Amino acid sequence: MAEYNRVSECVGVITLRNPPVNALSAAVRQGIVDAVQRALSDPNVKSVVICGQNGIFCGGADIKEFGSNMTGHPLIPMIHAIESANKPVVAAIEGSALGGGLELALGCHYRIAHSKARLGLPEVSLGLLPAAGGSQRLPRLIGVPAALNLITTGRHVTAAEALQLGIVDQVTDHNTVDAAVKFALSVAGRSLDPRRISTHPCPQQPDLDALFEEVMQKVRQSARGAIAPIACVQAVRAAATLPYAQGMERERELMATLFTSGQARALQYCFFAERAVGRWRMPSGARWDTSKSRPVHKAAVIGLGTMGRGITVALAQTGLSVIAVETQEKQLMEAKQAISGMLERGAKRRGVAPALDGVIYSQNIQAVADVDLVIEAVFEDIALKTKVFQQLSAVCKPGTLLCTNTSALDVDQLASETPNPELVVGMHFFAPAHVMKLLEVVYGPRSSPQAVATAMQLGKKMGKASVAVGNCRGFVGNRMLKPYIEEAFFLLEEGATPELVDQALEEFGFPMGVFRMSDLSGLDVGWRVRKGDGLVEPGTASGRFARIRQGRRYSPLGDLLCEEGRFGQKTGRGWYQYDKPGSRVARSDPWLHSFLGAYRAQHGLVARRIDHQEVLERCLYALINEGFHILDDGIAAGPEDIDVIYVSGYGWPRHRGGPMFYANMVGLAKVLERLEHYQQLHPEVPHLQPSSLLRRLVASGSPPIHKWGEAIKKLHSQL
Numbered sequence: 001m002a003e004y005n006r007v008s009e010c011v012g013v014i015t016l017r018n019p020p021v022n023a024l025s026a027a028v029r030q031g032i033v034d035a036v037q038r039a040l041s042d043p044n045v046k047s048v049v050i051c052g053q054n055g056i057f058c059g060g061a062d063i064k065e066f067g068s069n070m071t072g073h074p075l076i077p078m079i080h081a082i083e084s085a086n087k088p089v090v091a092a093i094e095g096s097a098l099g100g101g102l103e104l105a106l107g108c109h110y111r112i113a114h115s116k117a118r119l120g121l122p123e124v125s126l127g128l129l130p131a132a133g134g135s136q137r138l139p140r141l142i143g144v145p146a147a148l149n150l151i152t153t154g155r156h157v158t159a160a161e162a163l164q165l166g167i168v169d170q171v172t173d174h175n176t177v178d179a180a181v182k183f184a185l186s187v188a189g190r191s192l193d194p195r196r197i198s199t200h201p202c203p204q205q206p207d208l209d210a211l212f213e214e215v216m217q218k219v220r221q222s223a224r225g226a227i228a229p230i231a232c233v234q235a236v237r238a239a240a241t242l243p244y245a246q247g248m249e250r251e252r253e254l255m256a257t258l259f260t261s262g263q264a265r266a267l268q269y270c271f272f273a274e275r276a277v278g279r280w281r282m283p284s285g286a287r288w289d290t291s292k293s294r295p296v297h298k299a300a301v302i303g304l305g306t307m308g309r310g311i312t313v314a315l316a317q318t319g320l321s322v323i324a325v326e327t328q329e330k331q332l333m334e335a336k337q338a339i340s341g342m343l344e345r346g347a348k349r350r351g352v353a354p355a356l357d358g359v360i361y362s363q364n365i366q367a368v369a370d371v372d373l374v375i376e377a378v379f380e381d382i383a384l385k386t387k388v389f390q391q392l393s394a395v396c397k398p399g400t401l402l403c404t405n406t407s408a409l410d411v412d413q414l415a416s417e418t419p420n421p422e423l424v425v426g427m428h429f430f431a432p433a434h435v436m437k438l439l440e441v442v443y444g445p446r447s448s449p450q451a452v453a454t455a456m457q458l459g460k461k462m463g464k465a466s467v468a469v470g471n472c473r474g475f476v477g478n479r480m481l482k483p484y485i486e487e488a489f490f491l492l493e494e495g496a497t498p499e500l501v502d503q504a505l506e507e508f509g510f511p512m513g514v515f516r517m518s519d520l521s522g523l524d525v526g527w528r529v530r531k532g533d534g535l536v537e538p539g540t541a542s543g544r545f546a547r548i549r550q551g552r553r554y555s556p557l558g559d560l561l562c563e564e565g566r567f568g569q570k571t572g573r574g575w576y577q578y579d580k581p582g583s584r585v586a587r588s589d590p591w592l593h594s595f596l597g598a599y600r601a602q603h604g605l606v607a608r609r610i611d612h613q614e615v616l617e618r619c620l621y622a623l624i625n626e627g628f629h630i631l632d633d634g635i636a637a638g639p640e641d642i643d644v645i646y647v648s649g650y651g652w653p654r655h656r657g658g659p660m661f662y663a664n665m666v667g668l669a670k671v672l673e674r675l676e677h678y679q680q681l682h683p684e685v686p687h688l689q690p691s692s693l694l695r696r697l698v699a700s701g702s703p704p705i706h707k708w709g710e711a712i713k714k715l716h717s718q719l
């Protein structure tokens with residue numbers, strides 16, 4: 001797992017071999033220890049180079065080992081042995097040096113990086129801190145402010161930035177191992193004392209206390225309940241204020257707390273879940289590894305409203321050539337200006353040239369005749385979308401993939417209106433489409449595996465967390481959101497306020513509670529949908545029966561606010577009040593509170609005290625319950641798909657892993673018991689009726705989340 005060779009007579013080269021990322025598994029650690037010993041005891045060897053096979057130095061500790069009892073040679077003494085070696089050790093960094101990989105490099109006396117290499121300490125994103133001495137060595141090497149920035153954000157830096165910060169000693173465009181060997185030869189015999197980072201004091205920093213206070217405040221604010229960023233600040237503070245050995249002790253204590261925390265488990269689950277969703281599969285048996293995607297060189301976007309503009313930008317930024325179509329000249333000109341601005345700002349941020357020439361604007365749908373893929377993003381209206389799809393079928397060359405950007409419409413119905421339904425898939429983007437990470441790729445029963453593979457591949461190219469899901473009302477994300485929002489409305493009827501509900505959800509970790517979010521996205525959006533569903537009734541009927549519609553409990557609160565013209569931020573009034581239309585700072589609104597009081601009186605509802613626990617259980621367990629229905633229906637292939645959707649697109653706190661992971665952490669039996677409890681209290685609310693899959697999983701002993709797939713298969717085969 002670590003190969004040892006002698007080159008140029010006197011340089012020992014240690015190559016980490018553990019594909020795909022040369023993670024520091026127990027076998028690799030042992031291999032390094034043995035090879036270092038061999039090099040140091042060989043009198044012919046004057047210096048040592050450590051590198052990784054296949055163009056990647058090291059992706060860090062083996063995250064898979066974290067879930068088990070870690071055995072084997074520990075990382076810290078291994079790195080210490082390298083740093084205290086009496087022969088120079090040079091790290092030859094190609095590809096990535098991340099986490100434990102960079103900590104290993106920091107234990108070396110010199111670091112040479114390829115110009116395309118990326119370096120970082122991303123442990124914080126796994127709920128950890130760089131606890132193989134990284135939190136103590138990096139501040140000593142590059143100073144406290146820069147180290148705090150890297151360690152608390154986990155961001156990766158380019159080789160150029162690493163050189164500027166002083167993390168690496170040299171950057172090369174050529175063969176990195178050759179450069180490192182040459183370098184190792186040149187430094188053989190030099191004193192190593194100044195090169196042992198752990199022996200350096202931290203560079204002096206004026207106003208250290210003020211700096212730490214400021215950073216801690218910033219981190220607490222952005223962490224939204226995550227504990228690792230705070231521990232990272234504490235560890236760097238130890239580096240700045242304590243001798244190395246004591247700093248290491250503090251690093252160890254902080255790591256022990258993080259390591260056993262549920263948050264680290266949740267974040268590591270997210271890491272693997274994000275990769276697992278790329279290995280999509282459909283109920284038909286089609287899979288990612290047996291379905292070939294089609295090349296997409298040229299794409300088109302139809303409809304340049306907010307979504308179409310964002311999608312055009314996302315496509316153009318991947319280097320694709322894009323035809324952007326809008327039939328009205330004025331709208332086309334406005335869109336062109338807006339898209340160019342977005343491309344320019346994006347390019348400036350990324351330090352590249354804007355892809356302005358990549359977009360061709362047209363009023364004529366004929367312009368898309370030779371594209372490989374079209375994304376239709378016209379208004380959310382099935383008749384309009386059908387018309388556009390029929391036009392596209394007539395205009396596009398044979399085999400062009402037709403994608404619809406819809407958040408709720410029936411993808412299969414749309415497909416059935418075209419001569420080639422196998423070429424149709426949904427691509428549900430989230431606004432703003434060039435920023436938001438999530439993409440639901442929606443397949444209907446007739447979508448071909450190739451169409452799904454192509455949309456998934458395109459999503460990956462756009463840097464999206466792309467999740468393949470089946471076709472149903474609301475797909476996965478919005479379908480689960482419905483019971484969540486309905487429960488929040490019911491809680492208001494029963495005595496809660498928007499402030500109380502939002503506070504409970506924001507303390508849980510959502511960036512915005514349900515009512516602040518509703519004010520941001522516009523109350524009229526849901527109103528329109530409810531009207532379409534025939535749920536909105538005019539008038540002021542009172543009593544319980546006025547709140548039973550289509551056989552189930554219904555809260556008209558949102559409709560009543562819309563009737564008052566309260567659409568949220570855009571009108572300056574919604575569940576909260578705002579200084580003026582478009583303003584973002586939500587303030588409590590006395591009008592709303594008296595409105596709720598009058599509403600309850602009208603309907604004979606007596607307000608009761610509702611606590612945060614009830615808010616969380618009612619809103620979150622209703623949402624999770626729908627997740628179980630979705631799994632049972634085969635709309636999502638596994639819990640990971642649902643969790644990636646919620647973490648990437650719906651603000652579910654990442655350190656809680658996603659709704660299905662959270663249910664697993666809370667305990668399925670507990671979730672079931674609370675749903676049964678609330679269902680007894682509210683029998684007219686079907687979404688509180690526990691899903692049969694949840695019941696069956698509990699009855700089969702609540703298997704851990706990574707075994708749900710097997711359990712679901714077994715349970716289905718028994719039906």
Ligand SMILES: CC/C=C\CC(=O)SCCNC(=O)CCNC(=O)[C@H](O)C(C)(C)COP(=O)(O)OP(=O)(O)OC[C@H]1O[C@@H](n2cnc3c(N)ncnc32)[C@H](O)[C@@H]1OP(=O)(O)O
Pocket residue numbers: 020021023059060061062063064075096098099100101122123126128130131132272275276
């Ligand atoms: C005492 C504690 C000391 C140290 C703590 C640590 O070091 S924690 C680990 C810190 N390292 C990281 O967080 C890096 C994680 N990996 C990545 O960011 C990327 O994988 C990387 C290295 C940039 C490569 O990206 P790429 O897009 O090329 O590949 P991909 O992400 O799809 O990964 C390929 C497969 O490798 C698996 N993998 C990646 N890193 C690790 C790892 N550190 N341990 C175990 N496995 C890892 C990844 O899961 C992929 O496999 P798959 O089967 O598809 O899940």
